[in-house]
Amino acid sequence: MEASLASRQTGNAPPGKNPFATRYWGPGRLPLWLPPGESLSGLVDRLAQQHFTGQIVGPHGSGKSTLLWHLRQHLACSRGAQCLAIKRPGRRGATCWKLRLPHPSGRGRKSLWLVDGWEQLPEGWKLRLRLGRWYGHGLVLTTHTPTGLPTLAKTQATAALLEHLLAHLDKQAQRLLRPGETLPGLLQRHGGNLREVLFDLYDRYELLAQGC
Numbered sequence: 001m002e003a004s005l006a007s008r009q010t011g012n013a014p015p016g017k018n019p020f021a022t023r024y025w026g027p028g029r030l031p032l033w034l035p036p037g038e039s040l041s042g043l044v045d046r047l048a049q050q051h052f053t054g055q056i057v058g059p060h061g062s063g064k065s066t067l068l069w070h071l072r073q074h075l076a077c078s079r080g081a082q083c084l085a086i087k088r089p090g091r092r093g094a095t096c097w098k099l100r101l102p103h104p105s106g107r108g109r110k111s112l113w114l115v116d117g118w119e120q121l122p123e124g125w126k127l128r129l130r131l132g133r134w135y136g137h138g139l140v141l142t143t144h145t146p147t148g149l150p151t152l153a154k155t156q157a158t159a160a161l162l163e164h165l166l167a168h169l170d171k172q173a174q175r176l177l178r179p180g181e182t183l184p185g186l187l188q189r190h191g192g193n194l195r196e197v198l199f200d201l202y203d204r205y206e207l208l209a210q211g212c
Contacts, residue, residue, distance in 0.1 A: 052138025
């Protein structure tokens, strides 16, 4: 049981399991990769300068959800934030993490909402969260297109990021590539969507395991 728990926490698949299954690489399963010069503490400082309001912008499968998850964990540790609720408005709604942080003025406490997938959020929730900003509440969201909030970070799927993921999922992933295929080429083939690349590698691993 302890080995199984450790594998879930680190993102490593147990022997014989497909390492590209989503349970091994979803948000929080793998160490965060940031471009040179960036750090979580630096992002938190930037967020504080922006009055705990910002957007994480990037295309599908570029690591926005993962960055938001790690940001939430870092806020909990460095700022004493406490997760109060996880809500999924509607069947296909996005996850909202409600955290509490000390008010910048030092009086009272304000809320900070972390929203994963702004486009998926019902319009009523969007209005509620935008109104909350007028009362000093914070808002950090992930989005594919700019929303007008200050930009906290931009994510982009790169070959370096893909190599980082594969180093933790399957160090022998190169064996799944076709003759003449490269990791940058595979990423380009899937339109820069890391999620689709991992789905593809999952299928290839299954075929290899079946001797096909």
